[in-house]
Amino acid sequence: MADPLSITLAAITLGTALKDLTELALKLHESFKKHAHNMRAAESLAADTFEIMQDIEKFYIERGDVLDNLPDVRDVVARLSRDMQSVYDQCLPILQLGNSPERGLRRTLFKIEQWRSRKVESDIRNLREQANKCYRRFTRCAQLGTAVAMGELKCAVSEGFSSMNRQLSALQVSDENILAFMGSTRAVLSTLPPDVMLSEDLVFKLYIHGHVRKLDHILQNLASKQSYSVEEPDDFHTQALAFRAFLWFKTSEATEYARAGGNPIQDGAWALDNLSVDLRQLEMYSESLILSTWSVDLYKTLAKSHRDVYAPHLALAFFNLALSSYETYDFAQAMAMTTESLSLLKTCAPTFEMEYLTARVLSGSAHFRHAIGEHSSASLQDAEDSVAMFERLGANQMALIGPQQGENYATFALQMTEGDRAVYRYANALDMQRGFLYDIERYQEALYAGSKALRLYRVLGQHYKHINIQSKVASLCDSLCDDVFRDVIPLSSALEYAQEAVQIWEDVQGPTAIEEESILDSLARQTKILVEMGRPSDALTVFQKLSRRVRTVATNQRMYIHKLQDLASSLFSTQHYAEAATASRTIVEIYRQSVDSLPTSQRFLIDILLDHVNHCNYANHISEALSCSDEALAIARQKCLKDATFTEEYSVRCLGWTAYLSTEAVYPLQAMNQIQGALNNWPAIQRHLLGCDSNMLYLIFRKALAFLRLGRLSLAAATIAEGYDLAESTTSTVNLQEETYYGDLLHASALVHRCGGKQNDALTAIKAATPIFESCDRDHRFSGHTLSDVQADMSYDTEALRAAEEAVQSTEHCASSSSPLVNHFYKTSQYSLCLRLFHNNDFTRARQLILEVRAFYEWHAHSRNAWFINLARALRAEGILECASNRHAEGAAARTRLNELQQRLRATLPGIAEQVDVDLNYERKYPAWKRILEKYPLTCSHWVEEEAITGQGYTIQLLPTPPTAHSA
Missing domain, CATH: 1.25.40 (Serine Threonine Protein Phosphatase 5, Tetratricopeptide repeat)
Incomplete structure (x- = not known):
């Protein structure tokens, strides 16, 4: 037998290998959450996982003399190796989606379609679950080597x-x-x-x-x-x-x-x-x-x-x-x-x-x-033969006798009469059959076998108040409310199963670690079902119950924080944005409280913060979102000197959020300064981050919008030219001119051209952006109203009206969203349609639209300061529309509200007040706006406006024409 010190060193070395392996498994999952063009990163991580697995096997071969004295640890390493080999194998068919023979936009559409398929989502979810199971199995067995003096004693x-x-x-x-x-x-x-x-x-x-x-x-x-x-x-x-x-x-x-x-x-x-x-x-x-x-x-x-x-x-x-x-x-x-x-x-x-x-x-x-590791079909045959034999013996019809008086063992070994034990083993065989049917996706049959087993377990549980039987009932209930049974049983039944499982686990006295995990898993499943049922408030209540347990969980806390993230994401993906923000806020708090007990991972903390930022953005909690994005950016920059590859990548991501939110919170100058710092360091960043040009393109687009917000058109134009140069000169294997952010750059180019009076160039840019947005399902939400505005500037009134109506129709579903941000897309389209209707003398519909738009921004602008610009624009349009239709009292009231708004902003938010002035001056110069005032000259004094303010650098330089391939 090896000496205790060697045994301990072996266990420590294996534990270190496990830590590396677990980090890779988690990174692998995180990679799948990114865009399709990042599949290469996932492929690289899969290769790293395979390499670590080989290192563990090599270690075992070299130290077999020591590991032979720790058979539990030795065997679990072998099992872990097999599992991770399976993880690697499962990666390959998913990653091969990126090797489509299609090229250009068709290839992009193909990848998006494949990655959205339910099969791929299921594979990714199962991949992560398998990695987590490897982690749990190894850590439990690795604890057996902790007692140096008694290394030969296993279970005690x-x-x-x-x-x-x-x-x-x-x-x-x-x-x-x-x-x-x-x-x-x-x-x-x-x-x-x-x-x-x-x-x-x-x-x-x-x-x-x-x-x-x-x-x-x-x-x-x-x-x-x-x-x-x-x-x-x-x-x-x-x-x-x-x-x-x-x-x-x-x-x-x-x-x-x-x-x-x-x-x-x-x-x-x-x-x-x-x-x-x-x-x-x-x-x-x-x-x-x-x-x-x-x-x-x-x-x-x-x-x-x-x-x-x-x-x-x-x-x-x-x-x-x-x-x-x-x-x-x-x-x-x-x-x-x-x-x-x-x-x-x-x-x-x-x-x-x-x-x-x-x-x-x-x-x-x-x-x-x-x-x-045999295929489930082979196991299923034995399980079915076992069930058939039990039924032939009459186990399905036996009446239970129950324990003899005084023989009800509650926590120790389960003692039954032999007839009752036959029923118990028959139920176990049915449950096993259910599992194998589940593995080969015969869900209807799996549900039938599981329901029979559950009925028997429940009856047994009435006679034997034993933890083993109660655990069987809870585990089976948890299995039967799995996602795959959604098409087989109603959600209400799935919820009942989940609630029963939770209740049983909570009633069990003195839960072991495995039972504690079962409670957490059941609570998570119950939360998910409530989300699917459209009961976000109830889901959040159960989520908070789950989070309280995760705060104090002894082991695998990081894994359950990931599970909490998944649940928060499910709330977000089902458009329950306020609840998602509350959930992710809880996750941030748990991590901050538990940071000393969790493995150090700045990447993990940044991911948690950015998830919360995204949720807050959609819930319109801009101040909180900006605070968290600033925190994430500060963490990434602090680590820059230690690991440039990791931190610069995260710096670019965090900076993108900070730039966007700073602009939304009317701090465009701050956004410009931060972006410019990144652009100055871009050559150094490129050396570490291959394929990160897309993120930099996003920062350039944001910088151009910030200049536009401040009225500095020449600087905005120069910034867009930088974006074009980057897209054309990049050495990245990704064609940036097919990326969503290139469409954003084109859209920004159209806005700058329009503000500078270059309507032809604006029309070319917005038409080039449209097919890119369409390929990413962002068509009229971003480009429809701008296309209508530019066409109106060029006196293409029929086309402008049609484009505006299509934009409203395509974003109409946004009106019912709980997110003000999503609804904002609809209101932007409504505003453009209002102006087109106004020009066509349809005052009734135009007035209905502008009142709805103005009411929306009056309610929500205080949460997102940038929307004060939209509110000011709506108030002016409303007032002019009212006066043009001889409703001068209402027009005067709108003018008063606009004056009061501008005065209040100058006193409290001078930065946004200046941006309101800049935007109103842009609109005064638009040909479409001038044509409305020429067609309906005002006879009242309510809307006699001053000339555009000067000194803001409005001279615009000629922008390069976008590539003709996009100007459909």
């Missing part, structure tokens, strides 16, 4: 050193006995810290462990002498095989009968087999494996002379050995022993007992096939 380590009120002497166990049980030395015990007291459970398991070792030594000596004697079968073995749940040592006679040392071989074989079952129930799997192995060996010896007599007992011993092998992660051995058991059972007379045992072994075979 987690409770080995606990401070108890009772002294060790109260257990009547001497130091000499402890030494004997451990087979160790006083030197080892002396390494324990002073005042450490051993728990009663540990002492008991040490006692059992010592006797198993002694028994193993005795049997080895007997076997080495080849002294087995041939015995005639006794009465017990010649009778039909009778099953019992456990051998309970309640009387001295039972204890004497169970002693194997001096009894005949067949008594010893039977006792060893039963003791192995008892030890397995105590979770002493290694000790159970030792006794199971000897029981099989003894029965093999007996069967050489009386095969027919001992075949049923040997078959049972094989199956018990298979179960012990499975619990010690030797899945190949478990499958081999199960095959041996089934082979023997085929030779036995088809009695009730033999068919009952065969049904049990078939269930085990299905389970073991799944464990060794």
Whole structure:
């Protein structure tokens, strides 16, 4: 056996490898959340995952002598390697979507369509879940190496050193006995810290462990002498095989009968087999494996002379050995022993007992096939055969007897009458069948099998108030409300399942770590179902309940923060923006409170903050969004010197948000200064960030809009020219002229041209932007109203009216959105249509539209300062429209409200007041606006306006003409 220090070092090294592997798995998932053109990054991460997996395997080969003394850790590393190989394999078909033979815009559309498909979303979700399961499985098993002095003891380590009120002497166990049980030395015990007291459970398991070792030594000596004697079968073995749940040592006679040392071989074989079952129930799997192995060996010896007599007992011993092998992660051995058991059972007379045992072994075979990685269809066949055999034996019609009086074990091993146990095992077989049907996507059949199993578990739970059965009911309820059953059962039924699961887990006293995870998973599923049902308020209530548990969860907290993020995203994707912002705010708080206990990851914190920024933006919480984006940007910049590749990428992302939000909060100068700093460092950033030109294009577009907001048209024009140069000269493999941000740049170009009186160029730019927006499902939301405005400037009145009406129609669904930002797109289109109707003398419809637009901005502008510009524009249009239709009182009232607004802004927000003036002056110069005033000259004094203010640098330079490929 290796020394304890080597064992500890091995465990630490493996833990470090796991940390790297887990980080990669999480990064892999995060990559899938990005745009389609980032698939190459995901491919690279998948390759890294595969490389780390190979490193772990290499480490195992090099340190096998140490790992052989930690079989639990060794086996879980092997299992983790297989799982991560599967993760890598699943990546490949998804990543191959990017290798379409299509080119240009058609390729972009193809990738978008594929990545939006439900199949790909499901694959990505399953990929992440698999990585999380790898993480959980490894961390649980890795804890077994934490006790240096008792590295050989597997299942008792987690409770080995606990401070108890009772002294060790109260257990009547001497130091000499402890030494004997451990087979160790006083030197080892002396390494324990002073005042450490051993728990009663540990002492008991040490006692059992010592006797198993002694028994193993005795049997080895007997076997080495080849002294087995041939015995005639006794009465017990010649009778039909009778099953019992456990051998309970309640009387001295039972204890004497169970002693194997001096009894005949067949008594010893039977006792060893039963003791192995008892030890397995105590979770002493290694000790159970030792006794199971000897029981099989003894029965093999007996069967050489009386095969027919001992075949049923040997078959049972094989199956018990298979179960012990499975619990010690030797899945190949478990499958081999199960095959041996089934082979023997085929030779036995088809009695009730033999068919009952065969049904049990078939269930085990299905389970073991799944464990060794066989396809679910192979496991399903065994599971279906098991179910059919149980039903042939009448397990589906048995009446439950329930426990005998005083025999209701609530927390220890589940003791049932054998008839009730047959029903229990039948329910287990049905549940297993459900799982395999689920794996091969036969959901209707899976639901049918699961419903039958659930009914049986519920009935069993009424008779046996035991945690195992309650857990079965809760787990099955949780499974039956899975997403895949949405087309099979109504959401109301799925919600009932989820609520029942949560209630059961909460009622269980003293939850273990696994049960705590189950509570969290059930709460998450209940939240998701409520979101799907359109009950965001109820969903948020359950989300907050879940978040309170996540705040205090002992392990895997980061994984559950990811789950909270998914739920917040589901609220966002179903357009419950206020609830999504509340949820993501909670996530930020949890991370900040738990940052000391979580692995250091600035990337993770930035992602959490940016998610919250996005949600706040749609909920119109601009101040909070800007504060969080500033925080994220500061974190990224602080780390810039340590890791340029990582931090610069995040700096660009954070800066994009800050620039946008600063402009929305009417701080365009601040946005320009921050963007210019990034542009000055762009050559250095490019060296680290291949393919980041798209983000830089976005910053250039934002900078141009900021200049436009301040009335500095020449600078805005020069900035757009920089964007064109970047798009044409980039060495990126991505064609920037097909990217959404290039469409934004063209749109900004159209606005600058229009403000500078270059209507022809404006029309060319907006027509070039339209197909790009259409390919990204952002068509009329961004370009329809601008196209209408430019056409109106050019006196294309018929086309302008049609474009405005189409823009309103295409954004009409935005009117019902809970997000003011989304509704703003509709109001922008309505404003353009109002002006077209005004010019066409349709005062009634125009007035209806402008009143709706003005009311919207009056209500929401205080949350998003940039909308004061829209409000001022709406008030002026409303007043002129009223006066033009001889409603001078209403026109005068609108003028008064506009004056009051401008005065209030000059007093409280002078920056936005100046931007309001700039925008109103832009509008005065638009030919479309001048044509309205010429057609309806005002006779009143309400709207006699001053000339445009000067000194703002309105001289516009000629912009380069966009590539003709986009000017459809």
